[in-house]
Amino acid sequence: MERYIQQGMADWQIPGLAVAVIKDSKVVIAKGFGTKEAGKNDPVDENTLFMIASNTKEFTATAIALLDEQKKISLDDRVVKYLPDFSLYDPEATKLLTIRDLLSHRLGTKNYQGDFLFWDTDFTRTDVLKRMRYFVPHYPFRQDFGYSNSGYVVASEIIPKVAGESWEVYIQQSILNPLHLTRTFMTSSAMQKQDNIARPYTTCCTADDQLSSLPFDNLNNLGPATGMISSIRDMATWLTTQLDSGKVNGKPVLPWSVLEKTREPNTIISTERMKLFPLGFQYYCLGFGKFDYANYAVFSHAGACGGYRSNTTIVPEAKLAIVVLTNQDNHNFHEALRFQVLDSYLNVPYTNRNQYYLKGARSRNKISQNEIKALAVRVEKNTKPTLPLMAYIGVYQNDLYGKLTITPATDKAGNQPLLMRLEHHPDLTAQLDYMDNDTFRLTFSNTRFGIFPVKFRVAANGVQSLELKGTDFVDNDSFIFKKLPN
Numbered sequence: 383m384e385r386y387i388q389q390g391m392a393d394w395q396i397p398g399l400a401v402a403v404i405k406d407s408k409v410v411i412a413k414g415f416g417t418k419e420a421g422k423n424d425p426v427d428e429n430t431l432f433m434i435a436s437n438t439k440e441f442t443a444t445a446i447a448l449l450d451e452q453k454k455i456s457l458d459d460r461v462v463k464y465l466p467d468f469s470l471y472d473p474e475a476t477k478l479l480t481i482r483d484l485l486s487h488r489l490g491t492k493n494y495q496g497d498f499l500f501w502d503t504d505f506t507r508t509d510v511l512k513r514m515r516y517f518v519p520h521y522p523f524r525q526d527f528g529y530s531n532s533g534y535v536v537a538s539e540i541i542p543k544v545a546g547e548s549w550e551v552y553i554q555q556s557i558l559n560p561l562h563l564t565r566t567f568m569t570s571s572a573m574q575k576q577d578n579i580a581r582p583y584t585t586c587c588t589a590d591d592q593l594s595s596l597p598f599d600n601l602n603n604l605g606p607a608t609g610m611i612s613s614i615r616d617m618a619t620w621l622t623t624q625l626d627s628g629k630v631n632g633k634p635v636l637p638w639s640v641l642e643k644t645r646e647p648n649t650i651i652s653t654e655r656m657k658l659f660p661l662g663f664q665y666y667c668l669g670f671g672k673f674d675y676a677n678y679a680v681f682s683h684a685g686a687c688g689g690y691r692s693n694t695t696i697v698p699e700a701k702l703a704i705v706v707l708t709n710q711d712n713h714n715f716h717e718a719l720r721f722q723v724l725d726s727y728l729n730v731p732y733t734n735r736n737q738y739y740l741k742g743a744r745s746r747n748k749i750s751q752n753e754i755k756a757l758a759v760r761v762e763k764n765t766k767p768t769l770p771l772m773a774y775i776g777v778y779q780n781d782l783y784g785k786l787t788i789t790p791a792t793d794k795a796g797n798q799p800l801l802m803r804l805e806h807h808p809d810l811t812a813q814l815d816y817m818d819n820d821t822f823r824l825t826f827s828n829t830r831f832g833i834f835p836v837k838f839r840v841a842a843n844g845v846q847s848l849e850l851k852g853t854d855f856v857d858n859d860s861f862i863f864k865k866l867p868n
Contacts, residue, residue, distance in 0.1 A: 386722065387415050390736045394713035394743075395593045398426040398580045400614035403723060404622050404703040412618045418580045418709070420593060428615040429565050431579045432707040433599070434692050435685030438610040440620075440644070442534055443485050443669025444636065445541065445553050447643040454544040457482040457643065457668075461536065464543045468536060469515045475523040481540060483524065484533040485668045486648035490519030493529040498857035499783055500532070502600050502688075502828070503806040510535045510603055516782050527651045527666060531607035538606030549606050560635045561623060565613040570601040570687075573611050580709035582689015587832045587853060589754045591747060593710070594829050596689040597809065608687055614707055617694065621703035624681075624696050644668040645681055658738060659721065660730055670696075676728045684716070686855070688830045691716050695724070702727050711830065711855070712747075714739035754833050760817035767816050773845050774800060774814075774822075774838060778863035786850070786863055788814065820845075830855060 383401075391399055397420040402412040414426030449455045461468055461479045469476040475490065483489060496517050500510055514532050521528060538549040545552050550568040558566055573579055582596040601609040612620075623629065628636035647665035655662045662674035670681040678697050685692040693716050695704040704723050706716040718735040725732065767774075771790070778786050784805040791801035793813065800814040800822070814822040814836065824836040832853035839846045844865075851860040 383411075383723070384415075386736070387719065390715040390719060391416055393736065393740055394710065394715045395583075395585050395591075396708050396710040396713060396715060397583055397593070398430070398709045399715075400426055400428065400430060400432065400705075400707045401719065402614050402618035402621070402703075402705040404618060404625060405727070406701045407622060407626050409618050409622065412614050414614065418578070420581075420583060420595070426580060427578070429578055429613045431565065431567075431573065431576055431611050431613055432692065432709060433570060433573065433582070433601075433611050433685075433687050433690040434617070434707065435608045435687040435690055436531075437617075437683050437685040437692055437694050438606065438608050439485075439534055440669040440683055440694065441553050441557060441610060442538055442549070442606045443644050443667075444640060445549075445556060446481065446485065446537060447640045447668060448556060448636070449541070449544060450643060451637055451640045455481065455540065457485075461540070464540045465511070465536070468511055471515060471518055472523060475519070478523065481537055482648060482668070484530075484537040486666050487527050487529050487533065488524045488649045489528060489530055489533055490521045490523045490525070491517050491528045491530055491532075492520040492858060494531065494854075494857050495520070495528065495859060496782075496857065497531055497604075498852055498859070498861065499806070500603050501856045502810060503603070504808055505603050505806055507535050507539065507603050507605075511539060513782060527649045531604050534607035535604060557636070561619055561630055563612070563616040563619060566616045566620075567611045568609070569605045570599055570609045570611065573598050576611075580690075580707075583710045584689060584712050584830055585710065585747075586712040586855065587750075587754070587829050589751050589758065591751065596711075596830055597828060599688040600809075601687060608685070612707075614705060617705040617707070618703075621694060621696060621705060625698065625701055625703050644670055645672065647672050658733070675724060676730050678728055680724070682720075686711055688828070693717065693720050695720050697724070697728070700727060714743055757817065757823045757833065757835060761815045761823050763818070765816065765818045768820055769840065769845065771798070771800065771816070776845075776868060777866045778848060779866055780850075780861050780863045783861055783863075785866075824850075826852070 398416040400414045403410040412428050418424045450457045458480050541549050541552050585591050585593050627638040645667050649666040651664040660676040664673040673680050680697050682695040689711050691711050692707045704720050706719050718739045721735045775788050786804045788800050788802050802812040811827045813825045816822050820838040820840050822836045825833045834851050838848045847864045849860050
């Protein structure tokens with residue numbers, strides 16, 4: 383396995399990785415590989431911190447299931463019972479919405495809908511709740527799976543209503559402290575305050591597949607969905623507890639009935655059976671997905687944020703659990719490694735899962751790189767804009783997001799592009815270089831937000847609006863910003 387990991391890290395340019403395997407309630411391995419920082423000799427160890435991103439949902443769902451067990455709530459209670467001012471776009475869905483709906487991604491929204499509004503922004507959790515009423519549903523309520531980080535934030539706001547403590551404090555006291563998870567922290571802002579941290583990297587959104595460093599994401603407003611940080615040692619303890627029916631060293635810490643609630647399927651993700659993997663149905667439970675793998679029921683979740691990817695996997699029948707944490711966000715090696723370990727323990731004939739994922743990724747990356755190069759070619763033609771550059775300068779408004787401002791700028795080469803600043807992304811800017819047909823190349827200062835064409839809508843009386851798009855890693859949707867009068 384160590385040779386496999388070292389090869390996979392080289393293939394995908396992953397600076398640091400940590401893995402844990404638990405079998406029969408014993409930790410077979412909990413070990414770090416590579417370095418915390420690219421180019422430096424500072425190795426990852428079992429206590430190195432990584433952002434675990436959406437694996438946070440396991441903790442949030444377990445905490446709320448614990449409140450259900452304590453009879454302080456019911457998972458099938460209507461949300462408006464506790465948050466009377468909360469609403470979705472559809473008034474009827476608002477009336478019917480339950481806590482279980484929030485935790486099982488069946489609100490009717492698309493995957494990640496609205497995340498651009500909150501990812502690395504100064505919006506608060508209160509703002510998240512208020513803005514969800516403007517998310518136009520893509521599916522009928524409760525019909526289809528639509529992954530919603532915002533839904534977990536709403537669910538977390540019920541905790542202080544019934545427990546008298548914030549989401550952070552309740553999980554700290556009811557889960558982290560009893561399990562002695564001393565290297566697990568509740569919010570992303572804690573990352574830079576700690577020692578022994580893995581720094582974030584990506585190979586995304588470049589023309590040459592170059593590894594580049596990223597700033598730490600600020601995800602406190604989405605904390606209950608994706609904000610926690612942890613080490614491989616603590617995550618191994620967490621999954622050992624899951625395997626041992628909520629016990630630590632034989633002592634009950636979490637009631638088994640609570641863990642059962644988090645493993646009950648609620649939403650169908652897929653009923654397809656894959657040809658190259660012995661993988662069948664897929665459901666979403668509460669904070670965990672459930673799928674069939676080689677005739678075993680597997681509970682799992684993945685996590686991704688700027689510079690990090692991770693996954694957790696539990697196979698109760700085989701008394702097996704796996705955790706993978708990495709500090710590079712543009713790879714599928716965490717999935718390949720997870721499936722490779724599953725294959726080994728579940729007697730699946732050997733297939734190199736890394737090669738399968740690598741082949742597909744290299745093809746997709748090549749397409750993305752060619753698209754970025756094509757944008758550069760259009761910029762280099764130095765086409766004259768249809769309007770003077772001053773016509774594009776100004777303030778633009780999106781009713782859901784707020785304002786962005788476009789001003790003149792000068793780059794390192796002495797060219798004069800435009801500069802975009804976004805009202806609620808205080809640490810994010812973007813450079814706009816003219817290409818043609820009222821379209822600019824937009825390059826975000828945070829590499830992970832991407833490089834995209836931005837089309838301005840122009841009428842006889844001047845610039846009317848622009849359509850802003852970031853990487854699908856953050857949000858699948860684009861946003862229309864209307865130009866305000868000078």
